[in-house]
Amino acid sequence: MANKIRVATTSLGGCFGCHMSFLDIDERILELAEVAEFDRSPLTDIEHCTNSDIGLIEGGVCNSENVHVLREFRKNCKIIVAVGACSINGGLPAMRNHIPLEECLNESYRDGIGVENAQIPNDPELPLLLDKVHPIHEIVKVDYYLPGCPPSADVFWKFLTDLIAGQEPSLPYDLVHYD
Amino acid sequence: MYENLETAENPDNLKRVVIDPVSRVEGHGKVTLLLDENNKVKQARLHIVEFRGFERFIQGRPYWELPVLVQRLCGICPVSHHLAAAKAIDQLVGVDPENLPPAADKLRRLLHFGQVMQSHSLHFFHLSSPDLLFGFESDISKRHILAVLEAHPDIGLQGVKLRKFGQEVIRMVSGKRIHGTGAIAGGMNKALTKAERDYLKADVEQMITWADAAVALIKKVHCSNLPYYDDFGTIATNYLSLNKPNGALELYHGGIRVKDPQGKTLLEGFDYCDYNKIIHEEVRPWTYMKFPYLTDIGKEDGWYRVGPLARINNCDFIDTPLAEKARVEFKQHGGGQAMVHSTLAFHWTRLIEVLHCAESIKQLLDDPDILDSSNLVAQGEKRFSGVGVIEAPRGTLFHHYEVDDNDIVTKANLIVSTTSNNMGMNESVRQVAAEYLSGQELTEPLLNNLEVAIRAYDPCLSCATHAVGKMPLQVELVNAEGDLINKVMKHSDGQLEKLI
Numbered sequence: 001m002a003n004k005i006r007v008a009t010t011s012l013g014g015c016f017g018c019h020m021s022f023l024d025i026d027e028r029i030l031e032l033a034e035v036a037e038f039d040r041s042p043l044t045d046i047e048h049c050t051n052s053d054i055g056l057i058e059g060g061v062c063n064s065e066n067v068h069v070l071r072e073f074r075k076n077c078k079i080i081v082a083v084g085a086c087s088i089n090g091g092l093p094a095m096r097n098h099i100p101l102e103e104c105l106n107e108s109y110r111d112g113i114g115v116e117n118a119q120i121p122n123d124p125e126l127p128l129l130l131d132k133v134h135p136i137h138e139i140v141k142v143d144y145y146l147p148g149c150p151p152s153a154d155v156f157w158k159f160l161t162d163l164i165a166g167q168e169p170s171l172p173y174d175l176v177h178y179d
Numbered sequence: 180m181y182e183n184l185e186t187a188e189n190p191d192n193l194k195r196v197v198i199d200p201v202s203r204v205e206g207h208g209k210v211t212l213l214l215d216e217n218n219k220v221k222q223a224r225l226h227i228v229e230f231r232g233f234e235r236f237i238q239g240r241p242y243w244e245l246p247v248l249v250q251r252l253c254g255i256c257p258v259s260h261h262l263a264a265a266k267a268i269d270q271l272v273g274v275d276p277e278n279l280p281p282a283a284d285k286l287r288r289l290l291h292f293g294q295v296m297q298s299h300s301l302h303f304f305h306l307s308s309p310d311l312l313f314g315f316e317s318d319i320s321k322r323h324i325l326a327v328l329e330a331h332p333d334i335g336l337q338g339v340k341l342r343k344f345g346q347e348v349i350r351m352v353s354g355k356r357i358h359g360t361g362a363i364a365g366g367m368n369k370a371l372t373k374a375e376r377d378y379l380k381a382d383v384e385q386m387i388t389w390a391d392a393a394v395a396l397i398k399k400v401h402c403s404n405l406p407y408y409d410d411f412g413t414i415a416t417n418y419l420s421l422n423k424p425n426g427a428l429e430l431y432h433g434g435i436r437v438k439d440p441q442g443k444t445l446l447e448g449f450d451y452c453d454y455n456k457i458i459h460e461e462v463r464p465w466t467y468m469k470f471p472y473l474t475d476i477g478k479e480d481g482w483y484r485v486g487p488l489a490r491i492n493n494c495d496f497i498d499t500p501l502a503e504k505a506r507v508e509f510k511q512h513g514g515g516q517a518m519v520h521s522t523l524a525f526h527w528t529r530l531i532e533v534l535h536c537a538e539s540i541k542q543l544l545d546d547p548d549i550l551d552s553s554n555l556v557a558q559g560e561k562r563f564s565g566v567g568v569i570e571a572p573r574g575t576l577f578h579h580y581e582v583d584d585n586d587i588v589t590k591a592n593l594i595v596s597t598t599s600n601n602m603g604m605n606e607s608v609r610q611v612a613a614e615y616l617s618g619q620e621l622t623e624p625l626l627n628n629l630e631v632a633i634r635a636y637d638p639c640l641s642c643a644t645h646a647v648g649k650m651p652l653q654v655e656l657v658n659a660e661g662d663l664i665n666k667v668m669k670h671s672d673g674q675l676e677k678l679i
Contacts, residue, residue, distance in 0.1 A: 017257065017357045023301070024357075026342075043305065046319070099235060099236055109462045109469075114459040115469070119462050121466060122464055126228050
């Protein structure tokens with residue numbers, strides 16, 4: 001147990017699709033469980049990243065809390081991996097980058113169809129939104145990038161098994177997709 | 180019910196406890212409690228803390244991009260968003276649901292049964308089964324899927340494979356397990372090949388058997404913990420769903436049915452294109468998730484629940500035999516009451532739907548239409564507004580788009596399933612806070628109870644805010660003067676560390 005590789009995962013401004021694709025390793029999760037264990041992850045109730053070997057980051061950076069979580073991962077993970085289009089370049093949520101944030105908020109909370117009690121939510125409990133969505137390498141150093149929307153289960157599998165075996169991960173040509 | 184706990188009268192004199200993030204749910208939320216000096220709960224809220232702005236940034240895009248753009252709202256139910264958008268853009272090209280070619284209609288249904296099956300299996304086995312099999316206040320180090328696979332290898336592996344099968348159905352129809360391309364305006368882009376059909380047929384009987392066993396498992400779990408499972412987080416509410424015209428359970432297309440807490444039908448066969456006449460959404464400043472309500476009843480009492488519990492409550496029957504048998508047993512457990520309000524019964528109804536999906540997939544795989552590539556797309560007269568509504572895994576999902584002369588999107592409105600359960604989740608949190616936690620010293624296992632109540636709804640908070648993410652758990656106690664007197668951090672081993 002003590003020698004297992006610790007894998008932490010998080011989703012910042014993403015859609016959870018990369019986590020789903022990771023789970024698409026299906027029954028291979030049993031093989032993974034023999035050599036690895038989860039640290040902080042949406043799949044566990046561990047809510048702080050501690051001394052992990054690999055940190056898988058899905059999603060771009062949309063708000064102040066994302067910045068905080070990303071830094072926590074960098075501090076506590078030996079290897080940080082940008083997983084999927086959003087963490088690598090902002091992805092689909094970055095489509096808001098060419099529109100003033102206020103316009104996006106107005107559309108949802110003031111001018112939307114059937115909106116009542118129109119106002120922009122502003123409670124102190126809500127983290128501050130950033131004016132743009134950023135790829136994670138603008139905030140922390142990133143060691144590896146797994147492309148795809150999402151990267152396929154085989155990409156996760158090849159990458160993790162290479163890394164756990166102690167060799168430099170490499171993806172065969174047919175696994176490299178950007179869609 | 181518990182609305183009086185939404186906003187405390189004198190928040191400044193209360194201490195704040197926060198669960199952040201709510202874990203083992205899809206997406207990004209937190210719970211805050213305000214307690215008085217006797218630990219009595221005075222305020223409880225589920226906040227959705229992120230925002231992505233889809234409704235604005237898809238404006239200016241051509242409509243045909245919508246099914247592949249908006250499915251990126253959610254990697255768990257991308258097919259539901261894909262198909263809701265497809266149903267909306269069908270209308271933009273002048274094709275109503277009844278005019279869709281039969282092959283396209285059946286392929287879309289097959290795709291969506293795969294979606295509901297995989298999402299429900301994921302939620303039950305990967306996310307919720309640790310609570311249900313080990314107990315709500317069990318050791319934190321056990322509360323994850325790997326521990327379930329170790330302690331209950333048969334159950335865990337069946338769950339993994341049920342989800343896998345749903346994902347494979349999606350891959351066969353749309354080319355990829357997540358964010359594939361299948362539906363286009365007026366139809367589908369390909370039929371199944373015989374080889375693809377046979378590949379799925381090989382496993383489908385086994386899936387029906389396992390899904391049936393999963394229903395038996397949740398029934399046993401539920402009934403061996405009575406009356407707790409009937410009462411925990413339970414609230415009497417209105418329910419909204421799509422239904423077939425004959426009153427059967429429906430996941431792809433139908434009219435809107437609404438029932439009140441006593442089971443009286445308030446709306447029947449309502450055309451969802453007019454959804455804006457019956458549903459409005461209220462904004463509250465403390466969360467990015469809006470609060471939908473039925474305009475006829477009003478903001479106070481017009482809220483409703485959606486999802487598996489609503490669908491099983493609302494339908495008259497299920498048109499596949501094993502799932503119908505399971506539904507009848509479920510209703511019998513309710514003691515003949517018209518509506519079952521138990522929040523934890525969401526799990527039971529969710530698994531009845533997995534069984535229904537497996538049975539329905541088998542029926543569709545036996546239908547030769549799904550191999551017919553001769554007529555996959557219909558065409559009609561251009562329109563400027565389209566509404567697509569579908570029963571996503573988590574409930575009724577509304578997509579509404581308007582376009583200009585150049586087919587560019589000018590307006591978009593999305594009411595995602597989890598948003599419709601916003602008030603329900605908040606009320607369940609308050610019920611648990613008031614009935615099970617109030618007056619006690621709060622510990623990590625006790626706080627998990629609040630998350631158990633939220634998890635029952637299978638909220639997809641990424642959908643709900645068109646946002647996603649995760650945050651740390653930290654509990655702060657603040658005295659009546661507002662000074663921080665106690666700060667506790669939850670660590671990876673489940674130990675609570677006092678920071679102050």
